[in-house]
Amino acid sequence: MLSISQASNCLSCVEWLPSESGPGVVQYKKIAFQDKSFINFLENILGKLDNKIHEGTNKNLTLSLDSNNVSISSFKYDKSISLKEKIDWYENIFLGPYVLKNYDIYYYSLEPISAEILVIYIDKQIKKNILESCEKHGFNLKHLSIDIFSANSSLNMYNGPNENYILWKIGKNKNHTLLFFKDKNFSNYINFNLYKKIEILQSFGSEYYTEKLVSTIEHLVSYQKMKSLDIDFFDQIYVYQTKNNYDLLKQISSIDTNTITLMNIGSKFLNKNLKNKISYNLLSFNENGNSLEGIDV
Incomplete structure (x- = not known):
């Protein structure tokens, strides 16, 4: 598994292999990253990792985007109207054809009392660039998330x-x-x-x-x-x-x-030899948590 998270102009990269005792980290590194379009982004990453990808590593990849690389909004809905009807109305009346054509849209329910839906928009061209780079280098994009939501996966896994x-x-x-x-x-x-x-x-x-x-x-x-x-x-x-x-x-x-x-991801995931010692420079790797979903640790 190759896990990548984007935080501003830096990518936190982790390669890990499954084991009986949980994910075994092969290598991890922060890599400078300037191209927010993600055109052939893996070329840059694979060339700067300290070691080649391990032969035993499956070619799955997870990516967590910086929230500045997406758009976030919300809408409230009347509980007497089905959520599907409300989403259809929101897309057809509020968003319109341009947004629907150019963005992938994801909906997440907030706590029921508020009757509100969080809406996340990802530029289709960016997603297309990501998928094309994955295909070029033989990787399967298993999961795409956003910074703090991916960190919540780390939280649920280790805390x-x-x-x-x-x-x-x-x-x-x-x-x-x-x-x-x-x-x-x-x-x-x-x-x-x-x-x-x-x-x-x-x-x-x-x-x-x-x-x-x-x-x-x-x-x-x-x-x-x-x-x-x-x-x-x-x-x-x-x-x-x-x-x-x-x-x-x-x-x-x-x-x-x-x-x-x-959230001390360093000693819990990246380097267990740290034995709960906090490595502050590793805290950004909390946003690689989406790669751990469904894994026993």
């Missing part, structure tokens, strides 16, 4: 999350993304910039939980203790990042180690 949890990605240029799961159901998606105050860029899902999530983040980035925070709506916060400055991450994760968990 066994609670019923109600927050997944927090600290990205570059003060950009952050949150997913919130209520009773293990996908409830909220929030993307924001963090300066002196939170500047929400996109927010989908329950307005009630959006307010609580924003209040929680504001509390934590002011480095206040958890005991002074209303945390009745979640059990755990899982956090990782893809940027290189770790100051904020270290400060946040040290506030309350019982409630805030740093």
Whole structure:
């Protein structure tokens, strides 16, 4: 298996083989990447890996795209109307023929109370370029995902999350993304910039939980203790990042180690010899989690 995740201008690449004790990592490496069109992208990757792809490696490939390489929106629906009817209306009336012709569209239900659907658009030309590069180099594209959603697969594989949890990605240029799961159901998606105050860029899902999530983040980035925070709506916060400055991450994760968990993919997947030692430069590999779906570890 060759697993690739895109974070801005960098690709995190992992080759692994199945074994009785779980995935056995053959090699992993970060590779600089500038071509967001993905034209013949595997040529660049295969040429820069330290070792040739192992003969025993199946030719399956998983890819996680940076969310800046896709479009995300949502729509609410009337529960008295079937979801299929609502999607048909949304595509025919709201999106129109241009979007339908040029984008692959994926729909994900948010927590039932909000009666809202998250919509993700992937440019068909980018997907075509990805598939053509895979075909050229003999790979089968097994799974295509998006950064934080792929990290949620890592979380479910290695951390066994609670019923109600927050997944927090600290990205570059003060950009952050949150997913919130209520009773293990996908409830909220929030993307924001963090300066002196939170500047929400996109927010989908329950307005009630959006307010609580924003209040929680504001509390934590002011480095206040958890005991002074209303945390009745979640059990755990899982956090990782893809940027290189770790100051904020270290400060946040040290506030309350019982409630805030740093997603340490390094020692759990990439290099088990690390024995739970945190390698901050490996945290971006959490976004390779979609390659592990359906695997016993």
